[in-house]
Amino acid sequence: MATHRLALIIQNPSNDDEFLLVKQSRPPKFHDEEYDSFVDSDLWDLPSAQLNPLLAESEPPVELELAVSHSESQDVDLRKFDIRSALNEVFGQLGFGAVDGGGWKFHKYVKEAAFGPDLPVNTVFIVGKLVAAEDKDFRDSYRWKSVRSCLNWILEVKPHGDRVGPLVVIGLINESSISTKWKVPPAINYQEYPPGNIIIPMGSRTLRPFHTTNLVVFAPENVSNDSGENNFIVRGDALIVDPGCLSEFYGELEKIVTALPRRLVVFVTHHHPDHVDGLSVIQKCNPDATLLAHEKTMHRISRDVWSLGYTPVTGDEDIDIGGQRLRVIFAPGHTDGHMALLHANTHSLIVGDHCVGQGSATLDIKAGGNMSEYFQTTYKFLELSPHALIPMHGRVNVWPKQMLCGYLKNRRSREANIVKAIEGGAKSLFDIIVYVYSDVDRRAWIAASSNVRLHVDHLAQQHKLPKDFSIQKFKNTCGLHFLSRWIWAYGSGSLSHQIGKSPFLVAGVLAGIAGIAVLYCQRKFTK
Numbered sequence: 001m002a003t004h005r006l007a008l009i010i011q012n013p014s015n016d017d018e019f020l021l022v023k024q025s026r027p028p029k030f031h032d033e034e035y036d037s038f039v040d041s042d043l044w045d046l047p048s049a050q051l052n053p054l055l056a057e058s059e060p061p062v063e064l065e066l067a068v069s070h071s072e073s074q075d076v077d078l079r080k081f082d083i084r085s086a087l088n089e090v091f092g093q094l095g096f097g098a099v100d101g102g103g104w105k106f107h108k109y110v111k112e113a114a115f116g117p118d119l120p121v122n123t124v125f126i127v128g129k130l131v132a133a134e135d136k137d138f139r140d141s142y143r144w145k146s147v148r149s150c151l152n153w154i155l156e157v158k159p160h161g162d163r164v165g166p167l168v169v170i171g172l173i174n175e176s177s178i179s180t181k182w183k184v185p186p187a188i189n190y191q192e193y194p195p196g197n198i199i200i201p202m203g204s205r206t207l208r209p210f211h212t213t214n215l216v217v218f219a220p221e222n223v224s225n226d227s228g229e230n231n232f233i234v235r236g237d238a239l240i241v242d243p244g245c246l247s248e249f250y251g252e253l254e255k256i257v258t259a260l261p262r263r264l265v266v267f268v269t270h271h272h273p274d275h276v277d278g279l280s281v282i283q284k285c286n287p288d289a290t291l292l293a294h295e296k297t298m299h300r301i302s303r304d305v306w307s308l309g310y311t312p313v314t315g316d317e318d319i320d321i322g323g324q325r326l327r328v329i330f331a332p333g334h335t336d337g338h339m340a341l342l343h344a345n346t347h348s349l350i351v352g353d354h355c356v357g358q359g360s361a362t363l364d365i366k367a368g369g370n371m372s373e374y375f376q377t378t379y380k381f382l383e384l385s386p387h388a389l390i391p392m393h394g395r396v397n398v399w400p401k402q403m404l405c406g407y408l409k410n411r412r413s414r415e416a417n418i419v420k421a422i423e424g425g426a427k428s429l430f431d432i433i434v435y436v437y438s439d440v441d442r443r444a445w446i447a448a449s450s451n452v453r454l455h456v457d458h459l460a461q462q463h464k465l466p467k468d469f470s471i472q473k474f475k476n477t478c479g480l481h482f483l484s485r486w487i488w489a490y491g492s493g494s495l496s497h498q499i500g501k502s503p504f505l506v507a508g509v510l511a512g513i514a515g516i517a518v519l520y521c522q523r524k525f526t527k
């Protein structure tokens with residue numbers, strides 16, 4: 001299952017090499033001075049619109065000539081889609097009125113890799129010319145560009161310069177082969193954006209709603225004009241980041257590793273199993289690979305997964321992969337050893353679990369997760385002004401500052417709610433969660449509890465908690481006290497649905513829950 005979109009490659013009437021790029025509309029502002037002061041640079045991409053299935057009873061037949069000439073067209077039956085409506089929508093956005101062009105040709109069909117949690121969005125690219133497009137005023141929102149000039153734009157990236165979007169890259173640039181000597185093994189679904197960053201979502205034991213961890217691979221042609229610089233912590237011909245797939249995908253990972261050059265560097269952002277489960281495969285296929293990780297991360301990785309040596313990193317080191325530079329960024333918050341990587345050529349930032357493609361990330365209280373460090377790392381990322389964020393779960397984000405500010409805003413509003421709960425009399429972890437997460441499924445309260453504990457620590461550090469709130473007493477309520485109250489609340493909540501279906505079962509389960517709660521409390525007081 002997938003949804004679809006139509007992307008238009010509109011050729012310049014006076015120059016076949018050039019096509020039309022449209023300035024993409026920005027996500028809405030926050031209407032808060034602090035967040036609105038961080039502005040992503042302009043993003044230019046192909047015009048596109050959602051492509052819906054053709055409804056037989058109401059739609060007129062498609063009159064456009066779609067000269068299907070490509071073998072990929074076999075993957076998609078274009079007659080099933082309402083191409084006319086999608087074209088009209090794009091032309092409306094462009095201010096061209098109704099469809100008056102002709103001779104649209106099928107160019108390419110690209111299936112999106114399964115990033116989740118939403119359905120993949122597959123793209124139909126068509127190419128054609130417009131009648132009288134020369135008359136259009138292209139000053140602000142449109143530009144004619146060639147593939148070559150887009151490529152230069154992307155690869156000679158300027159820190160706050162304009163950016164080229166993913167549709168240009170997956171529709172036009174990737175096929176023009178910019179320098180990858182490594183070919184992704186067939187049948188492996190991946191995305192290359194920004195160019196040079198190959199992202200392969202692989203099934204992993206990650207937290208829902210995600211099902212995959214992004215394996216990021218760099219394997220550029222060696223374009224180094226060896227400047228003699230020797231300040232790299234390691235040099236390699238290929239790099240793999242976060243091999244965290246489930247064992248059923250080890251075969252796929254093995255194919256990837258064996259297809260890569262031997263001089264391989266492996267980087268892990270942190271120790272969670274969904275980021276390191278596949279290390280054993282790399283150790284088996286290429287024992288010469290160099291593993292880079294923070295010391296605190298390495299101490300938490302089992303020797304069953306990686307028993308060879310490693311190179312410790314603490315941040316600010318540079319890695320040379322086939323002449324391309326990546327900078328290691330210390331990024332604690334999610335865990336205390338968490339690291340990120342900045343790819344200098346494209347200025348894309350691999351953020352580990354600091355951000356996820358959708359929703360918010362949880363912090364691991366057992367592995368040094370820390371809210372004030374999480375805020376500091378978020379500001380550090382904003383200062384880096386990346387052109388794209390590559391999370392390990394979900395899609396690449398092309399509005400990095402918007403996303404990072406959204407995280408700051410959500411965390412602050414969560415903290416404001418926690419203060420409100422405490423001012424209203426909440427003293428225990430459970431009381432705070434009942435107030436702050438009243439509209440959230442109780443099953444999620446356990447995962448939320450570690451973030452709330454870290455928020456309370458962060459508020460205490462900033463002296464933002466009411467004076468009569470005892471941190472010590474609060475901490476005493478974070479263990480079994482919380483668990484027993486949650487079990488009772490969850491049990492009675494889910495049982496209220498069952499009442500009427502099986503009263504005997506209900507009574508039995510409630511008695512069981514009560515027993516467990518009593519046992520927990522007894523254990524607590526006899527310790």
Ligand SMILES: [Zn+2]
Pocket residue numbers: 270272334353
């Ligand atoms: Zn994690």
Ligand SMILES: [Zn+2]
Pocket residue numbers: 206213272274275353392393
């Ligand atoms: Zn993860």
